Amino acid sequence: MKSLYHHPTFGNITISRTRRSRRITLSVRPSGEVRLSFPPYVSQRRALEFLESKREWILHAKAKYAARPVQPSLSAEDIERLRAEAKACLPVRTEELARNFGLRYGKVTIRATRSKWGSCTAQNNISLSLFLMTLPPHLRDYVIIHELCHTVYHNHSAEFHALVDKLLGGKEKVLAKELRGYSTR
Ligand SMILES: [Zn+2]
Known part of the structure; x- marks a missing residue:
């Protein structure tokens, strides 16, 4: 019934x-x-x-x-504004975090990637999505730290997650869960 x-x-x-x-x-x-x-x-x-x-x-x-x-879809103009903000903010922030944690990377590239927030190549070059600018700063840092840890472990092994968790003060799971509430759309 x-x-x-x-x-x-x-x-x-x-x-x-x-x-x-x-x-x-x-x-x-x-x-x-x-x-x-x-x-x-x-x-x-x-x-x-x-x-x-x-x-x-x-x-x-x-x-x-x-x-x-x-969540309203972004206009081409909005995306260009985010790109400019991302270019001004993300490479500097990556540099700061890397220096803090003693990690070395190649270069940072900003892309209009919607499929993922960031990635790291085998040569330790980091690519970050300009849509990171739509996240609160602590989640932006979480993504950057995740990618920086890939310069040490190029995989998602237990060791990798242990390092990420350590650098995030034991908050990796909480932040990962919070990030799932956001999308690049
Ligand atoms: Zn990863």
Whole structure:
């Protein structure tokens, strides 16, 4: 049994009572739609109470999905502005971080790369995406430090991640997770 319910805060909620459910489950689709399913022996009222108890989680999940498509696409002019900012900022910052950590690299190139934030060649030349300028500075540093560590390890081995984590004061996982919330689009 499926029904659509309109919630004053969460919007459309698809409610389904199915024999297959073993417990109350709640999910938020990328469209923002909330789904609530529960087994036949659970009352709809009990399921809705459960929904209310997850209020923070639902709002957080909806906000996370909403933030993505809303990001306006950049005009050619915006991209040129970002390129100029990136050229003024990123090579200097890379130099500073490399000096801090005693790492040596070849040169830094700024590109309009959307597929990745940065890369490092076997010759230790670092390429950085100009879209890094759309990130908060601490995430920009995280990407630069990741690429600088590739001058020591040209792979994503455990040793590589241990070095990145050390230089980031033990925050690699937290920052990696935070970065996944951003895109180059
Ligand atoms: Zn890497």
